[in-house]
Amino acid sequence: MARLPLEGVRVVDMTVVWSGPGCTMLLGDLGAEVIRVETAQHFPNSTRGIAPRLSKEQAEKLGYIGSAFPNKDPGEHPYNRQAMFNCHGRNKRSVTMDLSRPEGREAFLKLIAISDVFVENNALRVLDHLQLTYDVLREVNPRLIMVRMAPLGMSGPFHQFLGFGPNFNALAGLVAMSGYYNADPTTAGENYHMDEAAAPAAAFAVMAALYDRAKSGEGQQIEFAQCENLIEGLGEWILDNQMNPGRLPSVLGNRDLYLLQGVYPTLEENRFVALTIRNDQEWERLVRLMGDPPWAKDPLFCTAVGRLEHQDEIDTHLAAWTALRRPGQLFALLQAEGLAAGPVWPESVALADPHLAERGYFRPLTQTESGTHLHPGHPWKASGMELQWSKGAPCLGEDNAYVYKELLGYSESQYQAMIEAGHARTEYV
Amino acid sequence: MAQAGSKTQLDRGKGGESVSQVLDDVRIVDLSRWIPGDYCTKLFADFGADVIKVEKPSEGDWTRHYGPFPGDRPDPEKSALFLHLNTNKRSITLNLKSKDGKQILWQLILRADVLVESFRPTTMESLGFPWEELHARNPRLVYTRISNFGQDGPYRDDQASGLTLQAMGGPMQSTGLADREPLQKPGNLSLYSIGNMAAEATMAALLVSKGQGEGQQIDVSGLEALLSSVDRRMTFLMAASYTGEDAPRGEGAISLFPTGAFPCADGYVMFFVAPAFFKGLLELLGDPQLLAYFEDLEAIYRPEESRARLDEVLYPWLMSHTKAEIMELAESHQVPITAVYTIEEMRNSTHFRERGFMEPIDHPVAGTLEYPGAPWRMRHGWALRRPAPRLGEQTEEILTELGYHPDALPLLRANGVI
Incomplete structure (x- = not known):
């Protein structure tokens, strides 16, 4: 077995919500020591949950995510038990310091001096106000790789605009193509695709910069404009808009430009099956599977173009057939005919799936205040290295003593002073 | 106190090497044919790697046949999808079922850092390229295998599409309206995500190969890459593990807040x-x-x-x-x-214009078009060196690099090898 590629790499993590933490999660999997720098003076909303203090009754009224704690109990420290944080917190450490005061700033700069990478995805002004920009940090550590995941980049008329993933999805052109077939974007529901696209790409960027540093000896700042990274996933529509001047992608919902596909009901309530028919042979196999019903013999349905033109009619018939069967039964029947079909999985079904169990995708992990639970696992497998899977998400300030004393060399009395001054804390103020 | 300015396993040189693009010393052989593999190797190519696409003679990448196309007229050299996904790559056509085709592929693999494929599991084994032999003949090789469900497990040989993978792996059950069926994300976004994750995995294994000299096999399951997404699914899986409850569809995360x-x-x-x-x-x-x-x-x-x-x-x-x-x-x-x-509004917005995000380049068949630029900006970073290759455009060039005499090419062509 090889050593993990980021063994010996220390990452200072000042990320919030999903995109940045997703990036540092991947770096941690690869052996980096990821240290979240947090501030007990400010509760980071939508990162460690929705509120720093919550009763069980209040939590229940905050919807699915708002109450996503073990046994739906927020406990004394809800921010240490939140699914939205604990899902991506594996392998990471947490230290707290108040960066707006001199002793907190000094500790932070000491940490930067002994680190390799600094990842942050706050609103740009946050680090600007703290005067913790690359120019300052480079003086402390010229080998530092700093990643600023500013959604709209660090220049341009909108670059300071405030927003979350969906806001930038909208500017990217993604939202205008979203929604049910022929419906408008208000039907689209939620989408945080910018975050999904950013996490692995930013991890790639960090590795590329480490590779560059190994050759050049120098660190650098990476300007990771998350919105532009997202737009890479829309490239074909950008070219189409030029090849066919002014043409915009149609709102296809679950349909496809060329293939018959859709999402159909099953015998079970709120359970669905997705199906794509890729060619005439697959269509014929589907018709045979359904028992050669007379409606399916219509010559209009024999070609791909005909099936798309008459999809409303086909969908009605298909839905009537699928609605009599259970999702698992449809999955097996359609796959047995070599058709691309899959049930739409609620989380509980994924958690119990035999294929994922055999591949060991979900794995138990212990979080200090949440206990031991199955967690979503590594995104891929490697034959030659053991990806890191050490501990659950860190509680707020869980590693204060380690960071201040072992890493930064604070004496016991210096560390106590940081506690007394409210820098090193394990609860929000 | 820990050591300042730590050295990682990669830092063996003295520094100060000249570099034009960060990955310009990386060679990739790309057998993939669809969006995940194409996007995975595009990231490497756009940051400097020499990516050789090995395409099936007279057919080529599937993305050549899936549009959109100008005037909706299919043309393998004018697919917007192919043109976007294959910038900066070179193309060689090879019949992998022929003896000479296999021989040429071996030659390409022996000098490569990375091999990427997205065939059905077991295809590479039946073509005569099992991992054991790849590893034995090129111990530094990173071998990235992208599939729908992974290289093992009960669903290994099942069929899938972008829609069905998103149905199982993505956050689809909780996307859309409460009283309607679940809704996928638009376009080909989920397939890009699988490619993105495959690129991250490949980069990690490449660092191991460059740093320690050890190659390895990477198994990217599209299903698992999507389950591991921070776009809700990981949070919801964690939540369901904590509470036993599934995420609802058609409610905001917090209903009061718009x-x-x-x-x-x-x-x-x-x-x-x-x-x-x-x-x-x-x-x-x-x-x-x-x-x-x-x-x-x-x-x-x-x-x-x-x-x-x-x-x-x-x-x-x-x-x-x-x-x-x-x-x-x-x-x-x-x-x-x-x-x-x-x-179109995005393309023309002052923000992206002033940042110079789009970059034009001429393609001999498709003409001059503006392509999305750097996904991120870094030193020795993204550059548009050449447009996507025409099918087999660099076949001769690549065979010459491998030492084939120009006189040998007509016979290979006549035998349907290239």
């Missing part, structure tokens, strides 16, 4: 008014009665009633403003609301 697209005078705007911004929204709307209602701190624990009160004021206000006005006003009140741009 999120999602809303109609306005000339189109749509996107709201993400998380709790911290709610007060700003009330101030932006400027309705005294509404402000008074929300002075009661308990109002947030009556989400349905409170939301109804908000909507009475919100909708009329939106319909009396344009998306540009709303975005400017929201920004001045520090409330996250943005315009919903079409692809």
Whole structure:
């Protein structure tokens, strides 16, 4: 077995919500020591949950995510038990310091001096106000790789605009193509695709910069404009808009430009099956599977173009057939005919799936205040290295003593002073 | 105190080497044929790697046959999807079922750092390229295998499409409206995500190969890459593991706080008014009665009633403003609301123009088009060196590099090898 590629790499993590933490999660999997720098003076909303203090009754009224704690109990420290944080917190450490005061700033700069990478995805002004920009940090550590995941980049008329993933999805052109077939974007529901696209790409960027540093000896700042990274996933529509001047992608919902596909009901309530028919042979196999019903013999349905033109009619018939069967039964029947079909999985079904169990995708992990639970696992497998899977998400300030004393060399009395001054804390103020 | 300016396993050189693009010393042989593999190797190619696409003679990559196309007329050299996904790559055609084709592929693999494939599992083994032999003959080789369900497990040989993978792996069950069927993400986004994750994995294994000299096999299951997405699915899986409950469809994460697209005078705007911004929204709307209602701190624990009160004021206000006005006003009140741009509005927006995000390049068949530029900006970073290759455009060039004499090519061509 090889050593993990980021063994010996220390990452200072000042990320919030999903995109940045997703990036540092991947770096941690690869052996980096990821240290979240947090501030007990400010509760980071939508990162460690929705509120720093919550009763069980209040939590229940905050919807699915708002109450996503073990046994739906927020406990004394809800921010240490939140699914939205604990899902991506594996392998990471947490230290707290108040960066707006001199002793907190000094500790932070000491940490930067002994680190390799600094990842942050706050609103740009946050680090600007703290005067913790690359120019300052480079003086402390010229080998530092700093990643600023500013959604709209660090220049341009909108670059300071405030927003979350969906806001930038909208500017990217993604939202205008979203929604049910022929419906408008208000039907689209939620989408945080910018975050999904950013996490692995930013991890790639960090590795590329480490590779560059190994050759050049120098660190650098990476300007990771998350919105532009997202737009890479829309490239074909950008070219189409030029090849066919002014043409915009149609709102296809679950349909496809060329293939018959859709999402159909099953015998079970709120359970669905997705199906794509890729060619005439697959269509014929589907018709045979359904028992050669007379409606399916219509010559209009024999070609791909005909099936798309008459999809409303086909969908009605298909839905009537699928609605009599259970999702698992449809999955097996359609796959047995070599058709691309899959049930739409609620989380509980994924958690119990035999294929994922055999591949060991979900794995138990212990979080200090949440206990031991199955967690979503590594995104891929490697034959030659053991990806890191050490501990659950860190509680707020869980590693204060380690960071201040072992890493930064604070004496016991210096560390106590940081506690007394409210820098090193394990609860929000 | 820990060592300052730590050295990692990669840092063996003295530094100061000259580099034009960060990955310009990386060689990749790319056997993939669809969006995940194409996007994986595009990231390497755009940051400097020499990516050789090995394509099936007279057919080529599937993305050549899937549009959109100019005038909707299929043309393997004019597919917008192919042109976008294959910038900076070179193309050689090879019949992998022929003896000579296999021989040439071995030659390419022996000098490569990375081999990427997205065939059905076991295809590479039956073609005569099992991992054991690849590893034995090129111990440094990173071998990235992208598949729907992974290289083992009960679903290994099952069929899938972008839609069905998203249905199982993505957050689809909880996307869309409560009283309708689940809804996928638009375009080909989930397939890009699989490619993105495959690129991250390949880069990690490449660092091991370059640093320690050890190659390895990477198994990217599209299903698992999507389950591992921070776009809700990981959070929801964790939540279900904690509570036993599945994520609902058609409710905002927090029902009082407006999120999602809303109609306005000339189109749509996107709201993400998380709790911290709610007060700003009330101030932006400027309705005294509404402000008074929300002075009661308990109002947030009556989400349905409170939301109804908000909507009475919100909708009329939106319909009396344009998306540009709303975005400017929201920004001045520090409330996250943005315009919903079409692809064309995005292309022409002053923001992306002033940043110089798009970059034009001429393609001999498709003409000059503007392509999306750098996904991120770094030293020795992204560059558009050449447009996507025509099918087999560099076949001769690559065979010459391998030492084939030009006189040998006609026979290979006649035998259907290239």
